[in-house]
Amino acid sequence: MNLNYLSAIYASYLEQNHKENALCGNIPEQVTELLLFPLNPIKEILNPYYGTNKIIAQTSFYWRQLEQGTEMRIESWNPKTETIFCCNMKSDQLEIKNIPLTEWMQGVTETFDYVMLNPPFGYSNIEKKKERLENLFLSHALNCLKEGGFCTAFLPNGFLGRQSSDNIQLRKNISLNHHLQSIILLPKSILSTSEIFTSVLYFSKTAPAKKISLYDFRNKKNINSFLKLYRSSEPNWQLEQQELEEHQYCFLPEEYIPSKSFDFEEIPSRKKSLHALWSELQKNQDSRLYEDHYGQTSIFNTAKCVSTRKGQLKKLIQTGYGLLECELLLYCGYIQPTKEMGKSLAHLKTGDLCPTDHKNGKYPCYGAGGIYGSTNTCNIPQSTGIVIGRVGNFCGNVYWTWQPGFLSNNAIWVEPDREKVIPDFLFLLLYSAHFQNKRRGGGQQYITQSMIQNQIFYLPTLSQQADFLAQHQTLLEQIHFYEQELGQLELTE
Structure with missing residues (x-):
């Protein structure tokens, strides 16, 4: 970026009743380095202890100072509990304002050259709509970008692979209407307060990229600077637009790397x-x-x-x-x-929401990892059947049920097509597919029905x-x- 006029917006979240779950400006210095990289003209981060808002303001201001040779000074400023931080560099003035969350959710009319996004991870109940907060923030960040503007976003890895229609459409929007430059997957330990995988995305509002570079640092340990690692590394994978379209714009490498x-x-x-x-x-x-x-x-x-x-x-x-x-x-x-796809061998269905009573019932409750209690509700009357864990630590595991019971929505029921496959043989095929190695998501890992349906099996x-x-x-x-x-x-x- 080489802009004579620079405006920037930093989106974070610090609402009073969400303090415990919000990441806000309290992200590690290494992540801040990555977020500031496209904007920062100097080699070191300025004063990281003042909070991310302070850093972006100082860095932007310093860049402006270098370009124009103008003496500029910024007063001490500490992050407050307002939700969105914006700064505009106009002439020799620095304008700082905070936008309330409700106004941000309705859409910000002003556009910016640079958007730095560090949203909360989780669900919002604003206007009684249960939506992913990171999706809402990202959608509005896209609307705030000027033509040619640049965005760096710190997101949970769940966003990269979720199969709900809103997630797919959002990833499609970034891929087709923006130049998605890089996806950087970070280790699980990057956040001291959360055990989830996260990532940083770089994209600009310009012509879409023919190939998207994906950097996988999830297994890296004791790294002093992920920015230096990013700058010195070749991409682990490069995704093409046609591949993305075929895989519902999934940004996770597991979707593309062959078994x-x-x-x-x-x-x-x-x-x-x-x-x-x-x-x-x-x-x-x-x-x-x-x-x-x-x-x-x-x-x-x-x-x-x-x-x-x-x-x-x-x-x-x-x-x-x-x-x-x-x-x-x-x-x-x-x-x-012969080669057969999973969807031709079995019919799949996800279980139901768990009953409130999990004790002293007539039927066992089947979850992702097996039986976890009993209830008087039954939604699988068959005496034997095949179940695959869908969500959680046991997702991808395959096991048998041996009596009628209740299947939770953390598991998938598999009904074999007996004209093509014997149930015991289908079980062995599913077990040998090792779906637990193809899990998606950050803190809450999962697999999807489409992963099973699109799996290729060798069928005698x-x-x-x-x-x-x-x-x-x-x-x-x-x-x-x-x-x-x-x-x-x-x-x-």
Whole structure:
């Protein structure tokens, strides 16, 4: 940017009843460096301890001073509880004003050369509309940009991949009507007050970019300056407009980076180690007698014993399915299965809002990670079925239900097309897809139905599926036995 006249707006949020959740100006110095980079003509940040509002005013003013050679001075200014900070540089005057949140939400009529956006993360109940605050701030920031103006935005990674229509349209607007220069993904630890992934976006109101540079710093640790890292790094990925359109303008790299192909030479050694572990686990669990706090044997009469048994069962189930996954990969390597998309193999539906009563009910409640209580409401009458976790730490996990129950909206029900796939075989295909490695979001991670529907599976014929399951029937029955026992233990808690 090389503007003779510069105006800037800094959008943040510090409403009295949202102080605990608002990031406001209290973002790390490293993030401030990134936000100021397109604006800052000097190599170091000026006085970061006065707050971000102070920095942008000082930096803008200093730039103006360098350009015109004019003596300018700014008085000490501290951030207050007003919501939006704006500064206009006109001649030798600095104009500072704060715009109330309600006025900001209605749209700011004045336009600016530079917008620095640090919105709150979460939902707004303004005018009784539950909307994402970062989306509202970003939408109005786009309206505030002059032609040729530049915006730097600090956002949660959830915005980059959410599949709701308003998120998709907002990302589409940035991609098609602005020059999206860079997306910088930051580590989870960047915020001391929150455990979410965040990112910084650079874009200007000019012709759209043919390729968008994506920098992935999420696994970087002990970095003194992400600005220096950004300036010295090549993009990890470059997204093209056609790709974005095909993937609903998702800005997350997981959507575009192809899954790592298996090295078939490694499968036999993995199978051998899993088989040894399975044998060891089988040997050490058959008595079902465990020591309690006093060193005496008991049959699940303490919470510690139940917890111990559940841990062993989960390890048995995971190891058993790991073995079957190896066998499945080897089997599909020998035959020539057809390619099928997930949407042609099963019908999916998300569960319902959780009932208020989670105790002493007739039916188990199924969430992303399995059973979490019981209720008298039933929305899945089938005795057995396939569930995939949708939201939270267990999203992407696949498990069976063994009795009718209630499916929460944190999980997805999978109804197989039995003319194409046997349910047990579909379960193995879904388990081997490892959707937990394709999670999106920042603090609240999730997967979507479209991710499952668009997944490519290698599908043998029905007779080949039946043949494979018959070959491994004993192992499959053992796993199912442990799954049902685990379900019963989860209901006892």
